[in-house]
Amino acid sequence: MKQWMTLLNKELLEMTRNFKWIWVPIVFILIAVMEPITAYYMPQIIDSLGDLPDGAVIELPVPSAEEVLVASLSQYNTLGLLVIILSSMGIIAGERKSGVAGLILVKPVSYTAFVTAKWAGAMLLLWISYFIGYFVSWYYVGILFDTIPFIDFIQSFFIYGLWLSFVLTITVFFNSFLKSPGAVGFLSFAAVIVLIVISGTFSKWFEWSPAQLLSYASTFIMSGPISSDVWAAIILSVSGIIMLLGGSIAIFRRKELA
């Protein structure tokens, strides 16, 4: 445990020194907050473009507060995932590529502690950034549109956060056996896209897929009927994260680091 804290502290310090603690939260804010702002100003933006023929009227349905918040989450499902993968694709692979992993792991360092501390560091960064970003978006929706109950916000926050964590763990998994951060990023992204596309296309058969957590999070915001599959998806995501992490440790242990 003492060793694990040492490893985690190093991760947190590194993220301070390379400014991840600043740029990742800022990017998460920008991604989410663009949605309420553009939705709010869309009519004015179109107006100011001007060149409409006289008498032309554009009817823009004003989106509801709920719709805007859901749209914020949807932004995370593209740009947010990209940021998560890009910011964590080198956490182990980069150290193996540079060779510093060899220097650290000839010390009596537990492989389990090494991998899980890295994962925990990345998870902390993810959840804090995601909370700040999503909270700011919720706040903006509140002042520009309508207040959404905080309980709805927090429920959707945790449910969708689970999917983000799943994606992060996929990246850690590829980190455990690939030496090139670029390859880790590419494969993680490919895996996530495949998961999203399959779960979306065959949604009837994939109600429990972690990729469906976005739509479940949305139903919490829209106060729609809550599917009983939510729990299946939550349990599957949590066990998926644990299994991926366990697999990462098992593979990493067998890898030759030289």
Add this chain to the structure above:
Amino acid sequence: MELSQVNWEVIIPIVAPIILIQLILLAIAIIDLVRIEKVNGPKWVWILVILFVNIVGPILYFVIGRRND
């Protein structure tokens, strides 16, 4: 609607914080770029990217430009 007709008093409090954190992001990227010894690719290219590619520029710098070791 003319630009003068835009209700700035309403817009500024809403948009200003967003612009501010964008500027923070940009400033940090520039500060880091100046202090760091080596980046992937020439530094001056990264200065241009950070300054002129809105939001995405600084992110690209942190993800690709910065050496991860």
Add this chain to the structure above:
Amino acid sequence: MSVVHVKNLKKNYQKHEVIKGIDFELMDKKCIALLGANGAGKTTTLQMLSGLMKPTNGEILFSGSREGDDFRHLIGYLPQHPVFYDWMTGREFLEYAGKLSGLSKKDSKKRTQELLELVGIEEAKNRRIGKYSGGMKQRLGIAQAIIHRPKLVILDEPVSALDPFGRREVLELMGRLKKETAILFSTHILNDAEEVCDEILFLHNGRLVESGTMEQLRDKHQQAKIDLEFKEDAARYADLFTALVKVQSHAIKRNKISFFVEDIELAKIGFLKVIAERNLPLVKFEISRTSLEEVFMKVVEK
């Protein structure tokens, strides 16, 4: 006391045999040089000993631990091209390495300060490692390898990349270190090995072709040699000397003859007598020994 026992160690890359079965034992508080040309398999051997690479065959047994145990706390390792976290300071890295090796926070701090002074980078301790020179990184690398007082310190080419001054300093440092722990270091330079080492393991094409202490190797391979040089072709005088004492072999090269003899004292007196009695047109008389360098050339050619 034995620190580690290596038995029939083998390593294959794909189908290519890089290490073809080597055996050796390392003793406590001795410095052993792993000598060999580039590509002989030195780095591979050291990486297997450090646990970074798994042997295809054979075993590495540290005293006090059983087969398959984690022995990483017993060793300190410095790779050939050490890489650190550039964003850390030297002090931070050493403290981190110490804590990872099981030292308490307090001990780690104390030991860090000690080592910074020992390896001579005290004044740079709060500078980021990214700004260190090659020699400073090498010294930091040695410091992190010994921070937990390991039983065996493995250094891969610790002086090859250094300038003469840095080389001298690191070799002296190693001389001091061997009072506390066993050192195994690889090099392709015999002089470095001779300077601090008690024993040499000579690796060639993945095999240990020779090993032993310096004295053993000298006794075994070195021969006393008398070189004579004449004003004219030397071939005609050769028989005069070979008849005289027990000469193992001789080589004639125009005006010069080299005699390899068993008893140098006897040969010296006999040779000089013959030369004086016959008044041979001698230009040069030289007694020498084959150098270790020559010995190794011979071993490699075998």
